[in-house]
Amino acid sequence: MTTTTPQPTPAAPSRSGVHRVALVRPPVARLAEGELTHLERVPVDVDLALTQWRGYVAALGREGFTTIEVQRADDHPDSVFIEDTVVVLGQTAVVASPGAESRRGEPLEVESVLTQLGLDIRPIELPGTLDGGDVLKIGTTVYIGRGGRTNAEGIRQFRVIASGLGYSVVTVPISKVLHLKSAVTALPDGTVIGFDGTVEHRELFPRYLPVPEEKGVAVVVLAPDAVLMSSDAPQTAALIEDLGYRVVTVDISEFEKLEGCVTCLSVRIR
Template sequence: MPNRSYRFTHAITRKPAASIIAGLRAVDTGTPDLATMQAHHADYIATLRETGATVIELEALDAYPDSVFVEDTALCLPSGAVVMRPGAPSRLGEAAEMAPHLAALYGDIRRIEGADSFIEGGDILMTETEILVGRSARTNAAGIAELARLTAAWGEVVREVHTPPGVLHFKTDCSLLDAETILSTTRLSASGCFKSYRLIDVAEGEEAAANTIRFNDLVLMPAGFPRTRDRLVQAGYDVREIGNSECAKLDGGMSCLSLRFTPKP
């Protein structure tokens, strides 16, 4: 499937729960404001729909404060979907909640089930030729190995890489812009993990801009990072800035808020 890693017909999102004020965070930078987050989330969904995609918006799950960050629950590929096993114990139930929604769209659903396996979608970057998975505090070697086994029959190639120390997820520091190009922080690209790709570096001091999403013809990026925005515009991308101040308080970004895919008929 050409352009499988950034052209999609569907996205799944979930409304922020009132319990999100109790969401996980690496550093406490303040309590998220639910109304502001809801407004930002509405802008995000409207922008995805503007591309012509079908956006499925699931109801809030108050039992799971972090459930707005649906990307961590699954990996959606052209041939099927894999339900993740999050490394944060409080998030294990979120993956189970997502499974039936994926089963309604895909004929082949697989699950990470090893008791010692942990893996979250935020550590997975799908490109046209491979699936990069970053080892992190939330994703371990057993989880990556299990993902590789489950997806091998679909012809997928999984490559293990490393998330920088102190960074929550691999995609906190990078995102795919097109088949050849990755936006990255210099602390991540310095590892050499993107040697075969063209790189655009985020501006110094704007590391939080690294988590964008290319969704059809648009690049969605968090608002407030003008130098990185200008670099993307100058490179020829159609950029849309989305408010992300509240999700950022919970270490969340553009990719975290959706599962993006084209289900196989």
Template sequence: MTDSTYQFTRAITRRPAASVVNGLRAEDIGTPDLEQMLKDHAHYVATLKSTGADVIELPPLDGFPDALFVEDTALCLPKGAVLMRPGAPSRMGEVAQMAPTLRSTYSEVREITGPGHIEGGDILVTGREILVGRSARTDAEGVRELTAIVSDWGYRLREVFTPEGVLHFKTDCSLLDGETILSTERLDASGCFEGYRVIHTAPGEEACANTIRFNNLVLMPAGFPKTADILGKAGFEVVEINNGECAKLDGGMSCLSLRF
């Protein structure tokens, strides 16, 4: 694996539905403002397109309040796509809604059939391996089934563990380039990134650890100036996008797209 870890020609997004106000959340910090969320989502999509990528924009799914977080439904790799099996029961049906788009895009699509569960938010693809964090949404059986699929395609998968109280592995980390990871200090302290170059989020700014490197840009949540400055000084071109509404549903930059 090379720069394919962050160089993309296509992405899939889904517009938030009016039902997003009923989305899942670990703790209630307020109801999302749909109008603001739609504006932020449009800014996000426009930023992806600004790199020259083709963005497939799927329509809202009112029956699935969390469906805008498309990343959890699949893992997209150069050799094929894998349909996930979400650990949240209310999100299971989102996978069938995403499947036709991926089947029309990829020649090979496999799926996690169960009994285990796994969500895309727990998977970090780096330049040398696929890291999968066990969490409340991703269990040992799900990791085992994904390992068998990606091994068949020649990828190495390594299981790691997400800190207590953190929803997804990528809530606390993201890929900046093939060898560089942005991480909270608490996640890095677990030793899971040994051998990588790690940049820590600034103290008190742990909530911005979920960014995405998309071609020449790093998309990060707005409102975390110290971390934005750290990334800028490290040579990354940062675009800040308001994530205040998605954050009310535990959502971040990576959750909003499938990239390939």
């Protein structure tokens, strides 16, 4: 499988650091072999997935992000879900320790790019495990899903790093979804949105708004007044627009078959 998507050379960070950069990674031919936890396996159209991925990358570019394409990882079917490999806290990159053994090699190339960008690298080390999809940042509070991919030791290591950077960490037990951000994300004003059928321990979130569609729970914050979300949640998009936000939608149906969402497909450095 080939892609014509350009691969920018990471730019040297400015004095104020790296901002408005999104790391992405193209889907591989073995995409359909990706790990599944809560969904039944169904056919995945890899060619369509590549087209959708290009549309996603283009949407980020139109919104002012510089996209950097990390080298394709042909031996890792899940590698397109690059968010799971790292959590960015300001100008510090906490390199993840994937909970699925099949994904353990994914962070290597991502870490190399982040090092070139000049970010401070802090790793989570085994036996600790932590997936980036379990980490939701809202201001200086970080919520971490404790489930099948992120364990207590991974959270302990992350808390040490994050607290040293001025963040507080709240652990959220999860069992109904793969990652915390499969159940909840946050609007630019910090309001947590989720689908009631999959949200657990909503009392942990100071402001919570239920949305009408399960595929509407995931948003990528583009700007203080704009979000990116799946095109397969029109009722939720209308709700968010009614709150005064501009909504950009993208078709990611092939990735949703693999428990992916819009947050999974990039690492944003704001």
